[in-house]
Every structure is written in structure tokens, then in C-alpha cells.
Amino acid sequence: MMMEVDCFAAMHTRLHSFMKAGMYTDVNFVIGTCTIKAHKAVVASCSQVFQTMFDTSMNEAHTSEVVITDVDEKAFSVFLDYIYIRDVGIVKNYVRELLMLADKYDIEPLALVCDNVIQCSLTAENAVESLLLANLHRRDRLKNQITLFIKGHLNDVSATANWAKLDDNFKVMNGIFQSFLPGNVGASNSELDKVRWTFQNKNWIEPAHPSPLIVDGYSDVVLLVKPTKGPTGHDKLPILIHVEYENKLKKLFPLYLKIVTYAGKWNTLISISTCNLMPLFPNSKGSFQVFITCIPNVTPYQMNIEVSAKKAEPITQHPLLKTVKDYKHRFADAVVVVANVRFPVHKLVLAERSAFFSNIFDKTQNEYRIDGMAENTFKTLLNYMYSNCLPEKVDLPLLKGAEQFQLNELSRFCFSTLQKSITFDNAIEMVTKAEELQLDKFSTEVIEFMAKEPNIVAKSPKWPKMRNHANVLKKLLYRMKK
Structure with a gap:
């Protein structure tokens, strides 16, 4: 019986034995103090790079000597062994070096073998290094x-020491992020800061079960708002807004209720302050009613009614606070220096409002310096501490200052206001700024927002700014994984 013989395999095996014995060789590969002899025809047949090297006026063509500096003797010896005999079994122990050489000398079959070995050997421990190598x-x-492996094992991979190696490689980290982008988007935030009803053809269109209205910035103050009376056909149409409330706070809560009615492009604004008529007492439940009068012949359908609520400003309750807000320097007993600007202050006022100042003030010192804060930010904080009036404009440095001075109510107000201002246009700027200011809670809030529409976020022209914020990108990955 005649046996089938693989002539090419036999020939390559013979050539390999000639190479090992140094027979008929015509090129020397020098690795440090070691020299490995080989055949130009064999290595050039596998690599266009070697063929060009031996055919041109390069030094290697004249000297028949190639100096290797990027791998050690053993790894290059295995590289030559693969070129001669194509034994995939020898690749595993030197896969990193062989992939580098396959890339350098353009030997795609060897690169594919390395790809397969790396993929089959993936673990949580080596996934990051393997990804960086592939990149x-x-x-x-x-x-x-x-x-895809990292996506499926994110918790395990991110717990390894190698995970930190991605901090300086935005391109690779961005690739991981892109793998998490879903085809469809999640739902929006369930907590409402306003409720709306539509009044169409003289009939209410409203939810069967109205959602609770969370008072802006105060999750412990909840309202259930609903219209209880529709049109009656009279010229003047009374609409009764019934409000049930629960104040879970341990203090009095002065409520400010805003009702907006509008149709088409025009608005009729009805603002009702209930701070004097209906303060919400500590740990209490109750209800009250608000009447709205609209004229059907003037108010076109469809008409909408929108109700929102927030805590009433102290100035609304105590008009004299307007004069306190413009405090004078009289009787000041300390100076606070911010951004090289001197602010005369009263220790008693600041210490009473802020635990931060209460801790740093003493009888012997009259000048105090606050570093890392802008002049305008401190002015706003100072106005708040003197008047208890919430600012009209809020930004992240103000939130940081409120947290630093332990002004809890202002901090909560800033957080809530900024939270509602998050958009896909500003999310990247807000989250990176929040990270810089170490506002971890707000940064998490923005990341929650970004995770709802990652496709939009990733297409933003501001996305490259994430290059310098690998930690934010990692947090976004964790959120998308949930």
C-alpha cells in the first residue's frame, strides 16, 4: 500500500535541519552576542520585508547580516522555527514577541496564529494587556x-491591577465604551419636577393615576396635584387645583407653588406663593386648594395647565431680609481673603451659618484665607450666608463651595438646579468639571444621564475631551454594564 507523503512538509523539515546545523546558510541574524544562521530564500519567501531588505542597496544585502534589537535570542529562534516548519505549537510561550515580529516583518499567517492563541488564552488578568497589545x-x-470579552467580564477585569493601564489610552478605552452602546435607549427619570394636564374640547385629558410631584431639591416633600373640576359652560370657568402634601422633614417648609396655563405660543403665568397661607408643618400631611379662573372665549383650546413647586424664598416670607442681603462692613470683626480680594465679615454670622467657619474661627486670629475659590463664587456664598437667599445663577464651583462650607440647604439647591440643567450638549463638560472639582455625587448623576443615551453622547463633538478623563469613561462603562 502506497503512503501519501507531504513533500512540502518534508522539504521544510529538511531546510529547518540545515538551518539548525548552519548548512548552506547565507544570512546571519545577530541578537546581542549570539548569531543565528538562516537562508535568505526561506525567510524572504515568507516576508516581503525581508525580500526588500535582501534585494536592495540596504546594508543587509551587502553584509548578509541583520541586527535584531527588539527581542531576545530565544524568541527570535522560535520565530525562525515557525518560518521554516509552521508549527503552531511553539507560538504560545512567545506569543507577544512573535506578534510583534509578525507585524514588523509583515508575516500575516503568523499574526493570525498569534491572534488565535491570545483569544483562546484570555482571562480577567491578561485581558487589558492583550487588548493593548492588539491595539x-x-x-x-x-x-x-x-x-467583547471585557464587556462580558467587566467586573472581574476592572478589579485587576492592569485595569489602570487604560487610564492613558483614550482610544482603547473608547473602543470598550463603544461596545456597550445599545441599539435602543432606556427610559427617562421617573421623578417629576412638574405635572401637566391638557384641556381639550372642554374635556380633561389627564393620567388615571397622577404621579407624585417631588418638590424641587426636596425628596421628603411630596405633593399629589390634580384638577378636580372641569368646565361648566359659564363665561368664567373655575378650575380647582387640589393639592395633597406630605412634609417628611423635621422642620417647617414654606411652599411656593407655580401654576402656568398656556395655549399655542402665548403664556398666562399665575404664580401663587403659599408661604404665609399654607406652610407645611414638620412631619405633617394635609391638603389645600387653588382656584384658577379662565375665560373660554379668550383662552383657546387646547389649553395646558402645568404645576411646579419649590421652597419659598426667605425674602418672600421676611421682606426685611432684602436689606440684610446688602450687608455693610460696619462692625466686621474678621477678613476673609479669596483670590487676593479681602472681604470684611462678621464671625458670628458666618459661624452660625457654616460649620466650616465655626471650626476655623478663633479669638486670636482675624484674617483667614480660602484657596482655590473664585471671587464671584465667594461673593455668592457670602450673600447666601447673610440673607439665606438662594442665588439666581448656579454653577459647579458654587456647588463645590457650598459643600466646602457645609451649607447643606444651598448645596441641595445647587445640586437639584444643576441636575435639571444637564443636556447632551453640556453633559461631557459638566461631568469632566465635576471630576476636576471632586464632586463625586454630581459626577455620578451626570454619568447616569449619559448612560441613557450613550449613542448621542459618543457622537458629540466634545467627546474627545474624555481623553483626559479615563476615570469618567470607566464609570460610564460600569453604569452601562448594569
Whole structure:
């Protein structure tokens, strides 16, 4: 019986034995103090790079000597062994070095073998290094496979020491982020800061079960708002807004209720302050009613009614606070220096309002310096401490200052106001600024927002700014994984 013989395999095996014995060789590979002899025809047949090297006026063509500096003797010896005999079994122990050499000398079959070995050997411990290696050598298919592995094992991979190696590689981290982008978007925030009803053809269109209205910035103050009376056909149409409330706070809560009725492009604004008529007492439940009168012949359908609520300003309750807000320097007994600007202050006022100042003030010192804060930010904080009036404009540095001075109510107000101002246009700027200011809670809030529409976020022209904020990108990945 005649046996089938693989002539090419037999020939390559013979050539390999000639190479090992140094027989008929015509090129020397010098690695440090070691020299490995080989055959130009064999290595050039596998690599266009070697063929060009031996055919041109390069030094290697004249000297028949190639100096290797990027791997050690053993790894390059295995590289030559693979070129001669194509034994995939020898690749595993030197896969990193062999992938580098396959890339350098353009030997795609060896690169594919390395890809397969790396993919089959993936673990949580080596996934990040494998991804960086695939990125370095432009192995796109391998990168995709490793990225999918990381996506499926994010908790384990992110717990390894190697995870930190992605901090300086936005491109790779962005690739992981892109793998998490869903086809469809999640739902929006369930907590409402306003409720709306539509009045169409003289009939109410409203939810069967009205959602509770969370008072802006105060999750412990909840209202259930609903219209209880519709049109009656009279010229003047009374609409009764019934409000049930629960104040879970341990203090009096002065409520400010705003009702807006509008149709088409025009608005009729009805603002009702209930701070004197209906203060919400500590740990109490109750209800009250508000009447709205609209004229059907003037108010076109469809008409909308929108109700929102917030805490009443102290100035609304105590008009004399307007004069306190413009405090004078008389009787000041300390100076606070912010951004090289001197602010005369009263220790008693600041210490009473802020635990921060209460802790730093003493009898022997009259000048105090606050570093890392802008002049305008401190002015706003000072106005609040003197008057208890919430500011008209809020930004992240103000939130940081409120937290630093332990002004809890202002901090909560700033947080809530900024939270409602998050958009896909400003989310990246807000989250990166929040990270810089170490506002971890607000940063998490923005990340929650971004995770709802990651496709939109990733297409933003501001997305490259994330390059310097790898930690934010990691947090976004964790949120998308949930």
C-alpha cells in the first residue's frame, strides 16, 4: 500500500535541519552576542520585508547580516522555527514577541496564529494587556474579540491591577465604551419636577393615576396635584387645583407653588406663593386648594395647565431680609481673603451659618484665607450666608463651595438646579468639571444621564475631551454594564 507523503512538509523539515546545523546558510541574524544562521530564500519567501531588505542597496544585502534589537535570542529562534516548519505549537510561550515580529516583518499567517492563541488564552488578568497589545499591532479583529470579552467580564477585569493601564489610552478605552452602546435607549427619570394636564374640547385629558410631584431639591416633600373640576359652560370657568402634601422633614417648609396655563405660543403665568397661607408643618400631611379662573372665549383650546413647586424664598416670607442681603462692613470683626480680594465679615454670622467657619474661627486670629475659590463664587456664598437667599445663577464651583462650607440647604439647591440643567450638549463638560472639582455625587448623576443615551453622547463633538478623563469613561462603562 502506497503512503501519501507531504513533500512540502518534508522539504521544510529538511531546510529547518540545515538551518539548525548552519548548512548552506547565507544570512546571519545577530541578537546581542549570539548569531543565528538562516537562508535568505526561506525567510524572504515568507516576508516581503525581508525580500526588500535582501534585494536592495540596504546594508543587509551587502553584509548578509541583520541586527535584531527588539527581542531576545530565544524568541527570535522560535520565530525562525515557525518560518521554516509552521508549527503552531511553539507560538504560545512567545506569543507577544512573535506578534510583534509578525507585524514588523509583515508575516500575516503568523499574526493570525498569534491572534488565535491570545483569544483562546484570555482571562480577567491578561485581558487589558492583550487588548493593548492588539491595539499596538493594529489587530482589529482581535481587538473586537478582546473588547467583547471585557464587556462580558467587566467586573472581574476592572478589579485587576492592569485595569489602570487604560487610564492613558483614550482610544482603547473608547473602543470598550463603544461596545456597550445599545441599539435602543432606556427610559427617562421617573421623578417629576412638574405635572401637566391638557384641556381639550372642554374635556380633561389627564393620567388615571397622577404621579407624585417631588418638590424641587426636596425628596421628603411630596405633593399629589390634580384638577378636580372641569368646565361648566359659564363665561368664567373655575378650575380647582387640589393639592395633597406630605412634609417628611423635621422642620417647617414654606411652599411656593407655580401654576402656568398656556395655549399655542402665548403664556398666562399665575404664580401663587403659599408661604404665609399654607406652610407645611414638620412631619405633617394635609391638603389645600387653588382656584384658577379662565375665560373660554379668550383662552383657546387646547389649553395646558402645568404645576411646579419649590421652597419659598426667605425674602418672600421676611421682606426685611432684602436689606440684610446688602450687608455693610460696619462692625466686621474678621477678613476673609479669596483670590487676593479681602472681604470684611462678621464671625458670628458666618459661624452660625457654616460649620466650616465655626471650626476655623478663633479669638486670636482675624484674617483667614480660602484657596482655590473664585471671587464671584465667594461673593455668592457670602450673600447666601447673610440673607439665606438662594442665588439666581448656579454653577459647579458654587456647588463645590457650598459643600466646602457645609451649607447643606444651598448645596441641595445647587445640586437639584444643576441636575435639571444637564443636556447632551453640556453633559461631557459638566461631568469632566465635576471630576476636576471632586464632586463625586454630581459626577455620578451626570454619568447616569449619559448612560441613557450613550449613542448621542459618543457622537458629540466634545467627546474627545474624555481623553483626559479615563476615570469618567470607566464609570460610564460600569453604569452601562448594569
